[in-house]
Amino acid sequence: MPKPAKAQAPQPENPQQLILDGAVVNNEWHLIPSDESAADLSAATLASGRLMLPLAVWQELRGELTDRKSEIGVWLDSDETADLLGEAACELPLIAVHFPAFADGRGFTTGRLLRERYGFAGELRAIGNFMRDQLSYLSRCGFNAFAYQGDQSLEELLKSLRDFSQSYQAAVDQPEPLFRRRGLA
Amino acid sequence: MYRYDDRDRTIISERVAQFRDQTARYLAGELSEEEFLPLRLQNGLYIQRLAPMLRVAIPYGLLNSAQLRRLARISRDYDKGYAHFTTRQNLQFNWPQLEDVPAILAELAEVEMHAVQTSGNCIRNTTSDPYAGVARDEIADPRPYCELIRQWSTFHPEFAFLPRKFKIAVNGAQADRAAIRVHDIGVQIVEQDGEIGFAIYVGGGQGRTPVIAERIREFLPEEDLLSYLEAIVRVYNQLGRRDNKYKARIKILVKALGAEEFAARVEREWEQIRDGVDRLTPEALTWAKSFFTAPEYKVLDSTDSDAALAAEASEDKAFARWLERNTFRHRVPGYRAVKLSTKPTGVPPGDVTDRQLEAIADLADEFSFGEARITHDQNAVLADVEQGNLKALWQAARKHGFATPNIGTLTDMICCPGGDYCSLANAKSIPVAEAIQRRFDDMDYLYDLGDLNLNISGCMNACGHHHVGHIGILGVDKKGEEFYQIQLGGSSSESASLAKVLGPSFSRAEVPDVIGRILDLYVELRHPDELFVDTYHRIGLQPFKEKVYAKAS
Ligand code: HEM
Ligand code: SF4
Numbered sequence: 001m002p003k004p005a006k007a008q009a010p011q012p013e014n015p016q017q018l019i020l021d022g023a024v025v026n027n028e029w030h031l032i033p034s035d036e037s038a039a040d041l042s043a044a045t046l047a048s049g050r051l052m053l054p055l056a057v058w059q060e061l062r063g064e065l066t067d068r069k070s071e072i073g074v075w076l077d078s079d080e081t082a083d084l085l086g087e088a089a090c091e092l093p094l095i096a097v098h099f100p101a102f103a104d105g106r107g108f109t110t111g112r113l114l115r116e117r118y119g120f121a122g123e124l125r126a127i128g129n130f131m132r133d134q135l136s137y138l139s140r141c142g143f144n145a146f147a148y149q150g151d152q153s154l155e156e157l158l159k160s161l162r163d164f165s166q167s168y169q170a171a172v173d174q175p176e177p178l179f180r181r182r183g184l185a
Numbered sequence: 186m187y188r189y190d191d192r193d194r195t196i197i198s199e200r201v202a203q204f205r206d207q208t209a210r211y212l213a214g215e216l217s218e219e220e221f222l223p224l225r226l227q228n229g230l231y232i233q234r235l236a237p238m239l240r241v242a243i244p245y246g247l248l249n250s251a252q253l254r255r256l257a258r259i260s261r262d263y264d265k266g267y268a269h270f271t272t273r274q275n276l277q278f279n280w281p282q283l284e285d286v287p288a289i290l291a292e293l294a295e296v297e298m299h300a301v302q303t304s305g306n307c308i309r310n311t312t313s314d315p316y317a318g319v320a321r322d323e324i325a326d327p328r329p330y331c332e333l334i335r336q337w338s339t340f341h342p343e344f345a346f347l348p349r350k351f352k353i354a355v356n357g358a359q360a361d362r363a364a365i366r367v368h369d370i371g372v373q374i375v376e377q378d379g380e381i382g383f384a385i386y387v388g389g390g391q392g393r394t395p396v397i398a399e400r401i402r403e404f405l406p407e408e409d410l411l412s413y414l415e416a417i418v419r420v421y422n423q424l425g426r427r428d429n430k431y432k433a434r435i436k437i438l439v440k441a442l443g444a445e446e447f448a449a450r451v452e453r454e455w456e457q458i459r460d461g462v463d464r465l466t467p468e469a470l471t472w473a474k475s476f477f478t479a480p481e482y483k484v485l486d487s488t489d490s491d492a493a494l495a496a497e498a499s500e501d502k503a504f505a506r507w508l509e510r511n512t513f514r515h516r517v518p519g520y521r522a523v524k525l526s527t528k529p530t531g532v533p534p535g536d537v538t539d540r541q542l543e544a545i546a547d548l549a550d551e552f553s554f555g556e557a558r559i560t561h562d563q564n565a566v567l568a569d570v571e572q573g574n575l576k577a578l579w580q581a582a583r584k585h586g587f588a589t590p591n592i593g594t595l596t597d598m599i600c601c602p603g604g605d606y607c608s609l610a611n612a613k614s615i616p617v618a619e620a621i622q623r624r625f626d627d628m629d630y631l632y633d634l635g636d637l638n639l640n641i642s643g644c645m646n647a648c649g650h651h652h653v654g655h656i657g658i659l660g661v662d663k664k665g666e667e668f669y670q671i672q673l674g675g676s677s678s679e680s681a682s683l684a685k686v687l688g689p690s691f692s693r694a695e696v697p698d699v700i701g702r703i704l705d706l707y708v709e710l711r712h713p714d715e716l717f718v719d720t721y722h723r724i725g726l727q728p729f730k731e732k733v734y735a736k737a738s
Contacts (some may be wrong), residue, residue, distance in 0.1 A: 109343055131220050134346075140342035141342050163199060166199070167196070167340065167342075168337060168340065169337060170461075171342050171343070176462050179333070180462060180466065
């Protein structure tokens with residue numbers, strides 16, 4: 001299936017503030033884009049501090065970054081599935097999942113699988129063009145951080161996290177589907 | 186039928202509050218057109234050519250009389266006093282005001298209804314056989330499974346932004362009356378060694394690339410239904426194309442990978458989750474089934490009841506005709522299911538007035554345990570009518586315009602809204618339906634033709650199911666003029682097939698004559714008791730082509 005070349009793919013923004021665990025906080029992570037500049041990166045030239053690396057860069061350099069484990073995270077583009085990280089997810093402090101457009105819902109599956117199948121327990125961050133009204137779904141799929149790049153204030157956004165108090169399905173936030181919780185004898 | 190408990194009510198009322206807020210933000214300019222679009226679509230709200238259109242979900246087509254009355258009231262208070270039954274057993278309001286939609290949703294919630302996921306790129310209303318629970322050829326009642334699927338798919342957090350819309354249908358009988366082979370997933374209930382389970386079909390669909398679904402599993406145990414569906418939709422969500430909306434349906438993915446490879450991927454995903462929490466517990470299955478138990482039928486002697494009915498029929502030819510075409514044999518002695526026709530000549534197929542909705546409610550209360558079903562051919566069914574009441578029901582149905590004895594005949598057509606309402610149309614479809622109904626108004630002729638589905642769509646999006654009509658009519662644009670292509674031989678039944686194009690298209694005025702020539706040839710060449718579609722499959726397209734395009738000499 002034809003894929004747009006990575007070089008043309010839209011890059012996520014990395015706003016100064018974001019929502020983390022239900023509060024507005026400063027963004028302490030730097031995002032390395034996956035554009036052509038990524039090809040020249042090496043462990044030696046990589047900036048210091050906390051970095052979110054494109055998957056390909058991380059795969060290339062991970063062996064040389066073992067002493068920086070707590071400050072090296074990965075961001076997945078929407079066509080990069082959770083199994084590409086697999087069990088390695090557990091070694092990471094942060095995984096970000098890119099939503100190039102809000103209609104691109106692949107990241108919902110990616111988030112759920114990282115949490116439910118690969119046991120990822122660190123910060124799971126939504127980046128890119130998701131929208132406010134997707135927050136409750138995103139959080140059900142395991143996202144606990146939202147680097148929102150739209151127009152609304154983060155305080156407004158927080159309200160949408162609480163749109164639903166009840167749900168039918170099992171998901172990351174709810175270990176059992178409703179049919180197991182209805183108290184059927 | 187299924188009844189909400191507090192948890193269902195909470196979910197639906199929180200959704201109404203959420204949409205109220207979204208609409209307010211949109212109207213205040215805080216939400217862009219582009220952002221509001223998927224939100225309103227997931228609440229059933231389209232913006233159409235002339236006005237918004239609100240599509241209300243009728244889970245597997247089942248309604249009670251209180252819900253019917255509420256729909257009638259909404260159509261009166263917020264719309265122009267009528268509504269439309271769709272081919273996916275839903276109901277549409279054609280003229281609501283955007284500002285009123287949150288209030289309409291609140292009114293629906295009061296009677297345990299909603300418009301959730303009736304459009305948008307998510308899992309839509311699950312459809313089924315309108316004779317579920319009463320058909321003689323039923324293996325098991327599909328409705329408990331439909332309800333479990335409804336709950337599983339409602340606000341599924343992972344699957345609200347799929348590549349494209351996603352439709353599931355469940356059939357529980359030998360005959361497929363749910364068109365499962367033209368759905369993204371078709372679930373066929375089967376029995377194997379005394380165990381109930383499902384054959385699973387994927388990748389069917391209509392639209393501009395019609396495809397008959399492929400069977401990817403012969404037998405899925407009952408308790409694995411939801412985990413298997415989850416595996417299918419997960420594979421699709423990850424791999425379905427998102428670069429071109431015309432190639433985004435699951436049918437394209439299944440074709441691209443091949444059904445075998447697609448099935449293998451589903452099985453691999455399923456292996457990881459089949460023993461998880463989505464496995465249906467015996468309690469959950471018993472609970473779901475408890476909502477669809479038989480009503481309190483009287484114990485009737487079938488010989489007596491049949492004889493009395495035959496006597497009534499012999500005295501009244503009109504009643505006898507209606508009985509023959511518009512009623513359906515019931516598994517319980519002395520009962521029948523009745524189809525109310527929304528297809529009298531000159532009314533857009535599927536349209537009903539507020540008074541008619543109330544009349545269906547009254548008839549349901551009086552004759553059919555207070556429930557009715559909407560059918561995929563845009564009619565309504567009262568499923569549990571005592572044979573001794575049929576005559577009274579017929580008389581009442583006649584008064585309300587529901588007793589046209591044309592069910593299953595040429596004039597009981599499926600027809601999309603077409604150019605009269607729809608901005609995507611190439612051509613009008615409702616006037617074509619009416620012209621055909623006027624031309625073929627001789628009931629004896631229609632009965633002689635027997636079962637015949639004629640389906641009309643105003644463009645290749647195929648809302649009117651023209652690909653699966655025995656005769657399909659498709660509106661096309663020919664240098665800015667409305668033309669119609671004729672197709673033959675489609676079917677959405679268990680022997681599903683796609684119709685083939687007859688040849689060059691016709692002007693609207695020519696269509697009834699062309700249909701006439703096709704029918705003439707059928708009458709001439711059919712074997713005794715052979716239906717139109719069977720004659721077509723026996724003799725093929727060519728003789729029809731020759732007949733229709735023969736030079737007048
Ligand atoms: C009036 C405005 C309507 C518009 C603009 C509209 C638009 C569309 C479009 C664009 C498609 C193709 C989707 C695709 O190929 O993926 C479609 C398919 C369909 N529509 Fe509509 N529609 C309208 C009304 C209706 C109505 C009233 C019905 C029911 C009577 C209906 C039933 C369907 C069905 C059954 C399909 C085929 C789904 C499939 O591909 O499996 N539509 N519609
Ligand atoms: S088939 Fe075409 S004309 Fe008819 S309702 Fe669908 S989109 Fe409109």
